[in-house]
Amino acid sequence: MSRIRLLVGTAKGAFVLTSDGRRETWDVRGPLFGGWEIYHLTGSPADPDRLYASQGTGWFGQLVQRSDDGGESWQPVGNQFEYEGDTGTHQWYDGTPHPWEFERVWHLEPSADDPDTVLAGVQDAALFRTTDGGVTWRELPGLRGHGSGPHWQPGAGGLCLHTIVPHPTNRERLVVAISAAGAFRTDDGGTSWKAINRGLRSEGIPDPEAEVGHCVHSIAAHPDQPDTLFMQKHWDVMRSDDAGDSWHEVSGDLPSDFGFPIAVHAHEPETVYVVPIHSDSEHYPPEGRLRVFRSRTGGGEWQPLTRGLPQENCYVNILREAMAVDSLDPCGLYFGTTGGQVYASADAGDSWTAVVRDLPRVLSVEVQTLP
Amino acid sequence: MIRVILPAHLLDLAGAGGEVELEVAAPVTQRAILDALEARHPALKGTIRGHDGGPRRAFVRFFAAGEDLSHDPPESPVPETVATGEEPFLVVGAMAGG
Numbered sequence: 001m002s003r004i005r006l007l008v009g010t011a012k013g014a015f016v017l018t019s020d021g022r023r024e025t026w027d028v029r030g031p032l033f034g035g036w037e038i039y040h041l042t043g044s045p046a047d048p049d050r051l052y053a054s055q056g057t058g059w060f061g062q063l064v065q066r067s068d069d070g071g072e073s074w075q076p077v078g079n080q081f082e083y084e085g086d087t088g089t090h091q092w093y094d095g096t097p098h099p100w101e102f103e104r105v106w107h108l109e110p111s112a113d114d115p116d117t118v119l120a121g122v123q124d125a126a127l128f129r130t131t132d133g134g135v136t137w138r139e140l141p142g143l144r145g146h147g148s149g150p151h152w153q154p155g156a157g158g159l160c161l162h163t164i165v166p167h168p169t170n171r172e173r174l175v176v177a178i179s180a181a182g183a184f185r186t187d188d189g190g191t192s193w194k195a196i197n198r199g200l201r202s203e204g205i206p207d208p209e210a211e212v213g214h215c216v217h218s219i220a221a222h223p224d225q226p227d228t229l230f231m232q233k234h235w236d237v238m239r240s241d242d243a244g245d246s247w248h249e250v251s252g253d254l255p256s257d258f259g260f261p262i263a264v265h266a267h268e269p270e271t272v273y274v275v276p277i278h279s280d281s282e283h284y285p286p287e288g289r290l291r292v293f294r295s296r297t298g299g300g301e302w303q304p305l306t307r308g309l310p311q312e313n314c315y316v317n318i319l320r321e322a323m324a325v326d327s328l329d330p331c332g333l334y335f336g337t338t339g340g341q342v343y344a345s346a347d348a349g350d351s352w353t354a355v356v357r358d359l360p361r362v363l364s365v366e367v368q369t370l371p
Numbered sequence: 372m373i374r375v376i377l378p379a380h381l382l383d384l385a386g387a388g389g390e391v392e393l394e395v396a397a398p399v400t401q402r403a404i405l406d407a408l409e410a411r412h413p414a415l416k417g418t419i420r421g422h423d424g425g426p427r428r429a430f431v432r433f434f435a436a437g438e439d440l441s442h443d444p445p446e447s448p449v450p451e452t453v454a455t456g457e458e459p460f461l462v463v464g465a466m467a468g469g
Contacts, residue, residue: 033383034383035379035380035383036380057380058430058467059378059380059428059430059431059464059465059467060380060381060384060418060419060428060430060431060464061417061418061428062417063384063414063417063418076384076414079416079417079418080416080417080422082422
């Protein structure tokens with residue numbers, strides 16, 4: 001029977017949660033790296049026992065940890081992230097120029113076919129790559145060198161590259177998202193990049209339809225329809241059917257079109273999940289009811305999923321990295337909250353149970369479906 | 372023998388059981404102590420100061436012999452009691468909540 005391994009990054013360490021394919025009972029191991037922020041913890045598709053963790057604190061900076069045995073043991077690898085060439089400036093919150101400064105790794109994206117190759121999305125926004133299992137990291141400077149770079153401005157969490165969506169068959173194509181610059185795509189393996197924000201509309205910036213300046217929160221795609229992208233933006237749930245060249249809104253009947261994560265069902269490319277959040281400043285579920293919304297029509301029409309989720313007095317948030325889907329049938333969904341709960345559904349979202357309730361603030365959730 | 376006391380986060384990261392003892396040739400300076408510490412425990416590179424001997428991280432402080440050495444130049448000698456091992460060199464995470 002298949003096994004499931006959940007990789008949970010929190011504000012005070014990492015946790016590894018395992019279950020069999022029934023996904024009814026769970027073993028919880030952790031905290032690993034107690035006291036450290038684990039922004040992202042993920043596994044290699046090419047070797048599921050190869051795991052990577054982005055570890056840090058404001059005191060002691062950035063570290064990257066690697067495991068070669070499914071999380072049983074870890075070793076710190078390289079933590080030197082130096083921008084290539086002249087770093088130049090981006091815009092600060094008040095619009096003044098601000099030098100590019102490395103702060104942290106938000107997202108690690110291991111290659112589909114080489115466990116030693118990993119992309120890292122960092123703050124201040126840039127893309128780095130290792131080809132030696134994390135020992136050394138080198139920037140792909142074409143992205144930061146995009147002509148719009150001096151106009152990028154940070155979101156509340158900083159100027160962070162938080163989303164990396166590789167194309168499943170075209171190794172030269174990659175989509176990334178930066179808060180609050182927008183989405184970008186390369187078709188030549190990272191050498192050159194194109195801003196792909198046409199159709200996005202963001203109130204509160206001088207030109208609501210500007211080429212950059214959009215606070216994209218997350219992007220997801222299904223491998224069978226890799227050029228159909230679903231985006232949760234600061235406001236609006238968006239869809240593109242041309243790899244980001246154009247976008248249209250699919251928020252439809254959501255109670256709030258603000259949120260952070262977005263996910264696509266493992267076997268149904270038109271089934272999409274979001275967690276609406278009340279905003280601009282509150283960042284908790286509307287009416288204190290924690291609801292995942294599922295669209296089986298690729299957006300537009302959304303169904304609330306509530307069974308097993310708190311429907312009163314719930315004021316947690318679900319961060320952009322904190323939702324994942326497994327590849328079992330029926331598809332499993334998982335998300336973590338800022339209140340420390342990790343919820344799991346073994347029936348594509350119809351019902352939910354809390355795997356754990358009292359972890360530190362959950363920053364990221366990834367899932368591995370193991371043989 | 373130089374004695375170094377690390378904060379809990381870095382102690383775990385280094386895999387050191389407790390106080391770290393280092394051989395450092397005279398003159399014993401902050402830089403020489405940190406160079407020796409990072410040579411013994413490479414995982415600490417970049418966590419106390421920048422890579423390749425860069426500046427002290429903003430939330431890290433150095434104390435020894437009842438003195439705050441955080442703002443001393445890296446090349447300045449540490450107090451004699453630290454150089455002789457009578458007192459430890461303390462790496463301290465600044466007090467901040469969270």
